[in-house]
Amino acid sequence: MKTLTNNIFCTLLLVAISWSASFAQGGKSGGAKVSGSLLNEQGKPMDYATVSLIRATDSTVVKGALSNDNGVYTFENIRSGKYLIKASVVGYQKAVTTPFTVPESATTVTAPALSMHAGSTELKGVTITATKPLIERKIDRTVMNVENSVLAAGNTALEILAKAPGVTVDKDDNISLKGKQGVTVMINDKLTYLSAAELATLLRSTDGNTIKSIEIITNPSAKYDAAGNSGIINIKLKKNSQSGTNGSITVGAARGAFWRDNTSLNLNHKEGNLNVFGTFSRGDNKNTRDISIDRITRDSAGKPTYFNQLTRMPHVYHYNNYRIGADYDVTSKNTIGFVVSGYSNSELDNNNGSTKIGATPNRVDSSLTTVSTIDQSYKNFAANLNDRFKIDTSGQELSVDLDYSKFKNNSIAQYNTNYFLPDGSTPHAPQLLRNQTPSNITIYTAKVDYTKPISKTIKLETGAKFSSVKTDNNLQAQIFNGNSYVNDTTRTNRFIYTEKISAGYLNLNKQFKKTSIQLGLRGEYTQSNGNLLGSTPVDRSYFNLFPSAFINHTLNDKNEISFSYSRRIDRPGYDDLNPFVYYLDPYTFSKGNAFLKPQYTNNFEFNYTYNKSINVSLGYSRTTDVITEIILTEGQKSFQTNLNLQTQNSYSLNINAPYTITKWWTGNVDVNSFYLGFKSDSVGTGKLSSGQVTVQVKATQTLTFGSYRFEIRGDYQSPLTYGIYKIKPRYGVDAGVSHSFANKKANIKLALDDIFFIRRNNVSSHTLGNDFDIRQINDSRVGRLTFTYNFGNNKIKTREHKSGADDEKGRVKGAN
CATH class of the missing domain: 2.60.40.10 (Immunoglobulins)
Structure with missing residues (x-):
């Protein structure tokens, strides 16, 4: 079926190119x-x-x-x-x-x-003026204009992302779009090449005050990397757009269970053909979360054992991010530039957990306490060199990007476990474990893009890209033998993973009177090697074609419809491939799977837009070899890993409706309903067939009175089934107010997240031998006070640049 689909799209693309060429030579202009x-x-x-x-x-x-x-x-x-x-x-x-x-x-x-x-309209002496809407619908994407939002002040990128239409961030900071995981996250049109955990770390250390907008692209064209079965989220950072010297400074403080603070500085200087810009942000984020797990395991005879686990997890996170760059106009048509960015982040977790074990639910036959200290550091340096050449005035253009990124992460963990009998006595000495896990990731990418208008109504886009990634993870595990720490040979290991991807694409755009058509084809050749020292390396090489098609038709000045199709791939995250074992306590741990295969998705989407604002979309996708998080049991132990299930069928309906009640009162409602159906004939020792219709609703109200701006936002998610997990409903309310003064150069914002402290992450599973309930309470009610001051000149706009190394970064841990 895949071969047939690829052949059909290849044939259509060749026919379209031949027809377009003849049209360019002999066709008549439409006006x-x-x-x-x-x-x-x-x-x-x-x-x-x-x-x-x-x-x-x-x-x-x-x-x-x-x-x-x-x-x-x-x-x-x-x-x-x-x-x-x-x-x-x-x-x-x-x-x-x-x-x-x-x-x-x-x-x-x-x-x-x-x-x-x-x-202007006078309302009790207050003048009302226009601002860009919070949620904005464009032809191929939905845009959340963070820059003007009161709720963004003092939040991190991850916290803001959770408020975006159709986006969900779960208890483990995994990002889903319309219910589906496998989202590709880009920053300034550049892939991040990070694992899910590393991406979460990156977004937690990105100050929301540095974000301009968030773009949600559910069906990307062939120009984008084929990774991401549910689409692309592109985070656009602010870039000062004035001549002379200008910038802004932001200072913020927040209070949840603990105090938090954040500071950022943006500077820009433009003189003649040279533009220099830079951003620095830092912050301290201390919070906590409580996790309670009730689970039942059964032995071969079916005899149950009951576990009640409670873990308190205070967390201290500190980040320092920087970004420095320059653009130079060599000629009026040629601009070269460079960007250097990086971060130095640290994280300290002090977890304190207790586990009660018994033959019946209310009986304690034994217990244990685990105190763990995990000290982690994340460092990154990245460099981009780019050249953009406008060949002529018709739109013919050539751009080149060269990227280098280096990540150095390190984790030092100490686990102390004490065992107790019901009378309080200890049956044996405590178990003391110590881990050190240095990790190095190196990424090289190069890409070239070429645009050629063939005629007034036909445009050709083509390009190529090469990326090379190497990850080196070295787990040094030790156990206390009564006298000193010695090497634990059962856990110590080293995992080296390399991956090379060569890609090329072709896009052909044709504009008719009321209809536009784009056909695209992307080819990617992947070579990978996963080597757990002492084991047989896992080598893979494969070539795939990724066709895409987009049709947009304007019915009249108020009604527009579109259809899109694309084939996508999701390669396993680097962490998911790493087979190391990571412990929460002696009965609960996680480990990677070096034998994970990539998953493939065919996405179909139909869109209807009314009056350039109200949008309705219907979507269907089918994913094979779907990478899914699973919890399995080994005797009394439970562990989390990832497996390839057979299929996932997804159906979705999304309605996004901005509206204006009066000139000072606007709002937006985003309703997202979806069904995720998982099916696999062999998972561990059983079969899996699960699915459920879920509804997500996000509503925002904005009231503007002169220099004051009020926002209130509510969200609700009905029960959700994802693979083996049953996720309970989630809901909450946020509110904020901002005031501009000093001739609009200064702004102060006050916001409160989760006003009623009701956002919870409650998950259960009673399938594939699992019998557990998880309740997680995060430090989600946070008050924030943020002050921003803008200074400098306001004249000339600078160039917005996109580089080529962001896909690979999105699969790394700890990145900023």
Whole structure:
């Protein structure tokens, strides 16, 4: 079936290319390209304004569009005639150009300049003006504009991500999109190449005040790496866009169970052809969580043993992040640049757990206490060199990125376990374990992208990429023998993993009068080697084709539909492949699986958009060899690992609706319903067939009164089944207020997360020999106070750059 699908898409792509070439040589143009720009009274671009092209003779609306970040709008294939442009945006007066003519033979026409003036409504002496909406729907993605959000102040990237439409962050900080795990996270369009645990560490150490927006792309094109079965989340960081010297400083404090603080500094200097920029952020985050586990194990005769485990896990996290770069305009068409970034983070966990063991639920035959101290450090250095060359004015462009990243992580852990009988006596000496786990990860990537407009309505995109990753994990385990610590040969080991991926892609875009079509094909060749010293290495090499197709059709100025398809791959995370054993206590541990295979997904999605704002999407995907977290038992011990299950079928319905009640009261409702069906005929000693319809609702209200902005957000998730897990409902409420002053250069924000302290992570499993209930209480009610001050000049916009090393980083642990 896979071969047939690939052959069909290859044939379609070749036919499309041949047809496009003949069209470019002999086809007739569908009309002229009309473009223009919108500015406000200060001469600054008006982005995301609603723009209409109107026939001057009868006032008929011909086409609609939105202005981009630079205030520029474009209408394709416009017939000859007399027209005018009408523009509107909340908080501004509507603006209309003088009539202009599109000549019969014209190919491009520039509409008259249009200036928009702020409209204000007096409400008890308060002036209301427009801001970019919190949730914004674009043709191929949903955008969460974090920069203007009160709730983002003082939060980390991971905490903000949990508030995004369709996104869920579970008790272990795994990220899901519309219920599906396997999300690829990018930062500034660059892959992160990190494991799930390392990605969580990275996002926890990214200050929310440095984030501009979060883009959610559920069905990426062939231009993107094929990794990520549920789509891509792209976190866009702020980049100062003014000339001269300017920047901002943010200082924040927060209080949950403990005090927290954060500070960030952004600087930018532009002079002539040179632009230099930098960001530094630091923070201390101390919190705690309590985990309670009730479980039952049974011996070969079916006799049960009852365990009641309670662990308190205080956690101290400190981070220092930096990012420094420069862009230099060699000529008006060629810009070179570099970015150096990194972090130095530390983490200290002091876990205190107790376990009661008995033959009946209320009987204690023995007990144990485990005190563990885990001291971890994470260091990263990354460098990017890039060159962007605009070959001509038609849009032909060539860009090159070279990336290098080095991660050095280290963990020193001490586990002390004492055993007790019911009378309080100790049957034997305590068990003392000590681990040291240095880990080194090196990543090299190189990519080149080329864009060529074949005609006014046809564009070709192509490119290639190579990445090389090496991870070296060395577990040095020791046990106390009564006199000193000695090497524990049963656990000490070293795991080295290498991976090389060579990729190329081709995208062909065709624009008709009301319809746009994009066909894409990406090929990736992967070579990997997992070597647990002392065991047989696991070698793999495989080549895959990843076709994609996108069709977008405008029914009229208010209604738009689209369909998309893509084939995706998810390779196992580096941690998931590492077969080391990590203990919570002598009866509970986790270990990797060096024999994990990649999983493959076919994604289909249909979208309907009303009035450029309300969006409804229907999705279906089928994943084979789905990588799934499983808990298995070995006698009285339970351990977590990952296995390849046979299939996962996913059905989803998403509705996102922004609305305006008055000029000062806006809102957004995001409703996401999905069904995840897992099926496997062989899991351990049993079979698995699970699934459940789940509904997620997120609602945000924003009220603006002059320089004051209020936000309140609520979320709810109904019961969810994921593989072997049954997850109880989750819900909570957040609120915040901000005030701008000092001519809008200063801003102070006060926010409270989880006001009623009701967000919980409660999970159970009663399948495949499992019988357990987990209750987790996080330090989720946190009050935050954040102050930001902007300084410097406001003139020229700097270049926004994307590099090529972010996919691989997303699979590493401890990254920033």
